[in-house]
Amino acid sequence: MTRYVLGRLLGAIPTIFLIVTISFFLIRVAPGGPFDLERPLEAKVMENLNKIYHLDEPLWTQYLLYLQSISQLDFGPSFYFRDFTINELFAASLPISIQLGLSALALALVVGGMLGVAAALRQNGPADYSVMAAATLGVTIPNFVVAPVLTLLLGVWLGWLPVGGWGDGAFVNKILPVVTLALPQIAVIARLTRGSMIEALRSNHVRTARAYGLRSYLVIVVHALRGAILPVVSYMGPAAAALLTGSVVVETIFGIPGIGRYFVQGALNRDYTLVMGTVVVVACFVIIFNLVVDLLYALLDPRVRYD
């Protein structure tokens, strides 16, 4: 087991190396540089800046320098937020994004899972149809529509919740962004759970559980749901990554200082180190989440073993 985890983590190193290499050269292909402002800087200043940030050296030297610093977990200085290093920026913003993403994922799992099970138990009934209709809405309405509507309703008209800001992580500040972020995931998870649950409820071993007079809880949760949740678990890897990185819109609307907005700012301002840093961090999260999902899978299904 430990061997398996170690193997997977070591195996991730070449993947990350490839990602770093490809994105390093891709962003350099894009025209312009970090110091190209609307009013051009003086040539002497520009030259000095390029010298300080090693931008005057050949590309492959810069690449090697970057590899060297990244291997020491140093993501370098930011070109745009001049007084900060990338590490400092992440230290402040990453915990917020993680909190936001994981809360949304947990909410989506619980609510989506329950809705899916409820729909499956009343297959083709009114409850089933309403859940599925709501799920379709949840997927189709984009969060830049949901967020303002919720803010208007709960924040402005009813005045129950703050309309924006992080408030140092106060609970009331988290509610709206987490709900907005979770809604489409709730919809997807409800659909997934419903489908696999319907199949599980028809399976022979659930029929056995019924035939042996087990309580509904045992039949539905213990025997049907444990198997039915497996496809949802597989979906959780990509979903977690999407929640972490897809929070750009939500973070912007609610004014939350998370990692998502660095994607946009970094790319628009040619802040090479910021873009690279974000890419590497997100890649690491995707890899870790997928590993967690695989381990969870083995925990749920005894037929899957990593020895």
Next chain:
Amino acid sequence: MTDKQTRRVLDIKNLKVDFETNTGTVNAVRGVDIHVNAGETVAIVGESGSGKSQTMMAAMGLLASNGRTEGEVVYENGNILGLSIRRLNQIRGKKITMIFQEPMTSLDPLYTIGRQLAEPMVEHGGLTWKQAQAKALDLLKLVNIPEPERKIKAFPYEMSGGQRQRVMIAMALANDPDVLIADEPTTALDVTTQAQILDLLAELQKRLGMAVIFITHDLGIVRKIADRVYVMKTGEVVEQGETRRIFTQPEHAYTRMLLDAEPTGHKPPVPDTAPVLLEAQKVKVEFELENGFLQPKHILRAVDNISFALRKGQTLGIVGESGSGKSTLGRAVLNLLPASGRVVFQGQQISGKDRGAMRALRKDMQLIFQDPFGSLSPRMTVGQIISEGLLVHEPSLTAKDRDARACQALEEVSLDPSMRNRYPHEFSGGQRQRIAIARTMVLKPELVVLDEPTSALDRTIQKQVVELLRDLQKTYGLTYLFISHDLAVVRALSDTVMVMKKGQVVEAGPVEAIFEAPQDAYTKELIGAAMLTQRQMMESA
């Protein structure tokens, strides 16, 4: 049978089961009366679709959600039909238990055997988990599971089908039930395993004294274990009575048809002067099993040095249980998978030939599969399916000629040629197998390898297919390689028989010699398990 008490433990009165479907209401069960006395074994016999399973599913409250019931199911003076789930759960799993046809999937793959056995005991018997685990171990010993201490911690996927069915039986017995309903519990198992499970059930019934309701389509089993028999057809009981009476003096025409459905008759022998069509010498097939990284590979010998010769017009029956390598041998002689050894067909060595070189020969050597549902493309019409082979082997034919040939082939297998524009899902299992046979016959082959062509079919349909195969063989002088685990069918079709076990031939010879005087212990066991000897006794009596 006179010492049996006559107290009725379960009494089904005028039970009706309807299913609401998109195409209207289906009356699956139309008012049946079935009862079982304490300690008695009752069999419900019928073909698929006769409503025999749905009757008992309705009694257990296990119908699909679109099922509606009417009538009464009386247990201990109370009607249990339509009870609330809570009330029903006080009876099912405790006083009335059930084992199912599919041992492979009836246990939850995610929990250990011990946990699943203990669950109903904790639920109904008021035992603690610890007590229930201890009793589960006793039950595993009772149903003769080897190494019960280890198996109690095992998961279902670590056990064979026979062992899983034993676990199901243990689960059924856990709370000392009054009635055990067994829904085709041995259909999915090999003959020898089947016999062991039946013996176990009979022995446990004697010891524990519960009543057994046995649902089956296999009359051999009925004769062996049942006190009384109900014969069901299209949702009604058409005949009932004591087993001996049903078998000796059947009254209803349908019962007589079922009894006659056991394949009988023999194949006329082929003269020794007939030319040898197919000869196999020391055929060997090996599979490498991966054991894991850097570990020595395990080699499984699926077919181990098998030789035989088949004359034109002969049928060679290959008999064995699942995993014995009989299907692999069939594919190896057709050069469909890599094998060592020498195979000579029509005087040409075919072993080692590549695909292209084989293609021209394929016309003369055809294969028919076990699964009539999976082996026909659902997106092609029957006419297209049948004439597809002609596109490859007789490309000069026009579309019209191909159509004519397809019609002719359909007529040969007694299907209406006007049905050639329909799709496979519109046909029954027996009809589909006829279509599969027509697809082969349209090419006018010399050799046909039949891989369990009848084992997915009801007995009555089986008999018709066996007769069809025999007629075709006679008309066209076909040579068959007939692979089956069903000894009755093999006996009715073959000239010679080869008994396989673990990739090797344990016994081979003329069909009568094998069946009348088997030499090898395994052959004897197979024949005993198939209850053929018993039938011979009854026939001669």
